[in-house]
Amino acid sequence: MYFDEFFEEFIFNCQSRNLADGTIKRYRKMLKLLGDFLEQSKIDDLDDITTKHIRHFMLSLKRKGSKETYINSHLKLLRSFFTWLLDEGYNDTNPTIGVKFFKEKKVVIKTFTDEEVLRMIEVAGIYKYNNRKVNTEFTRFITQRNKLIIMLLADTAIRVNELCTIKNDDIYKDRILIKEGKGDKERFVYLSNPVIAQIMKYNRVKKNNFDGVVIDDNLILSKNGTKTMPLDIQVVIKKLGKEANVRKEIRCSPHTLRHYSAQTLLKNGVDVYSVSRILGHSNTKITEVYLRSLETDEVLINTRNKSPLSLIKRKK
Structure with a gap:
């Protein structure tokens, strides 16, 4: 095809x-859909693509x-x-x-x-083989690794891609430097004491399990x-979610932990701007989606002790 x-x-x-x-x-998938649409519409030249065609493409979806x-x-x-096509001089207009x-x-x-979440962490600590508990260096490594995966995702809100690219040298005592965030933006995420303790346990069993073996410098x-x-992380979380009897309407995935x-x-009580920084969002509007998901009762409980008159009383 021409395109x-x-x-x-x-x-x-x-x-x-x-x-x-x-x-x-995602780009490949979108371009495949666009290519099929253009072929069906019998369009074979870039200059023939108009705003009307883009609207029809969206309506077809x-x-x-x-x-x-x-x-x-x-x-x-x-x-x-289409912006790239324009910049490269392949097209005179941007129909989008x-x-x-x-x-x-x-x-x-x-x-x-x-x-x-607590049940998922708990079942992560149990490794079964042929319906029986196994206790070897390998299974201790797997259980401690899986517990760390759940704890890191639930406690730091990092993306699954970010988790997979963390190097050992990216960990600084009580924080992790996320180097490969979305849009190549770097940021620090804070590590709580339970997560720091789990990293120490995991590193210890990892060292024993791979003793004498050359391994990658990644944390996980x-x-x-x-x-x-x-994909490996997604499989782990889906399996742990099932074993922990997570509600069927909840999708057991790394992004759900985020x-x-x-x-x-x-x-x-953490403010939206701070949460936005932790998540690595480009602006707070994206983060505000999470605010909409808070139940009314939760909002009322959080604000009850922060009403203007309550704060005035405390000052007195």
Whole structure:
């Protein structure tokens, strides 16, 4: 197809900019959908693509049952693609300019309860093989690693990609330097005492398990001593969630633990700006989505002792 060469050059440009694998994967998916749409519409020249075609492309996704958030994310990717075409001189106009986003529904993010997170940590400490508990250096490594995975994601709100790229040298006593955050932005995340203690236990069993073996310098390792991939982490959390009897309506994933961490920080009185910094968001509007998900009762309890008159009394 005529457009394939532009698609591949754009993907190469994304790779040379060191964009995350997940971002590149989304670009590929979007370009495949766009390519199929252009072929069906019998459009074979860049200059023939108009704003009307982009609107029709978005509407075609909606007719297939795609949600507004999904379609809007594709429009964002399309804008980046056509901006690149313009910058490279391959196109004279950007047909995505003027195309409005679909109005998105106010989504309430449901996540784990404190009890569910504690149960997941507890079941992570039990490794079973053929329905019996096993106690070897390897199983001690697996259990301590899985406990650390849950604890880090639940306590620091880091992304799964960030977790997989943490090096041992990125840990500074009570904090971790996240070097490969979204958009290549670096930030520190704080480590609580329980997590610091778990890192110490994990490093001890990791050293014993891989004694004499050359391993990667990543904090979280696979059973072979290599870097753990996001998909591996997702499988671990899904398995632990099932064993911990997490509610069926809750998606057991690394991102749900990120939601849990963000909502818990807000419930505990941490301001939106600080939570935004911890999450690595580009602005507080993204973080405010978590505020909408707090139950009314939770908001009332958090504000009860912070009302103007209550504070005046305390000053007296």
